[in-house]
Amino acid sequence: MCARFVFTNEQAAFLGFNAEMLWDFAGSFNVAPTDYSLIVRMAEGKRRMWPMRWGLIPSWAKDEGIGIKCINARSETVTEKPSFRAAVKYRRCLVPADGFFEWQGVKGYKQPYFIHRADGMAMAMAGLWEEWESPAGTVETFTIITTDANREMSDLHDRMPVILEHSDWERWLDPGLTDGEALRGLLVPALDGTLVMHPVGKAVGNPRNEGRELIEPVGGSTLF
Helix, strand or coil, X not given: CCCCEEECCHHHHHHHCCCEECCCCCCEEEECCCCXXXXXXXXXXXXXXXXXXXXXXXXXXXXXXXXXXXXXXXXXXXXXXXXXXXXXXHCEEEEEECEEEEEEEECCEEEEEEEEECCCCCEEEEEEEEEEEECCEEEEEEEEEEEECCCCHHHCCCEEECEECHHHHHHHHCCCCCCHXXXXXXXXXXXXXXXXXXXXXXXXXXXXXXXXXXXXXXXXXCCC
């Protein structure tokens, strides 16, 4: 499960993702469900960065309450679940991030960790997006696809977000690719050695907290 991530440097992401950015967006060290973040999608034949709300609301939903239940989509069932099966064919996106958080421990004491790419680059998580018509207008939302944890992540959780390598971005965003088997072939765990992680302070557990200190190491060193 991925329930918190970091996206702070939109200019670096803009350059790295080779996408047009039409909005001024500050980003956050503590993106939580229902928050807005930038996604990369195809529009008019170009990659564009677009602000959307985290928690996918299917177009057929009666109300927006389903969104909080759809912050993640499992790679194994994404082509079958009613909430995602249309989006995975026609509305795929990249979710840029500096990294994401995961918690380790038992009830009553859980240590948060910040996980990021070992090469220091921004990561591109595989995502889906949708448009939902509310009484106040169109709401655009996204979800992050998860898969089995790789070796590094398995000590923290049995799931992890799908992190697409640069060589797979074009294929994932290709509107002409609709074959379910071909798409699932991209939704695999990151190769061992891709990620590093370190413990951080518990302040990240409160989505109202913000700032670089949320990703600073505490009480130990990088695990991998």
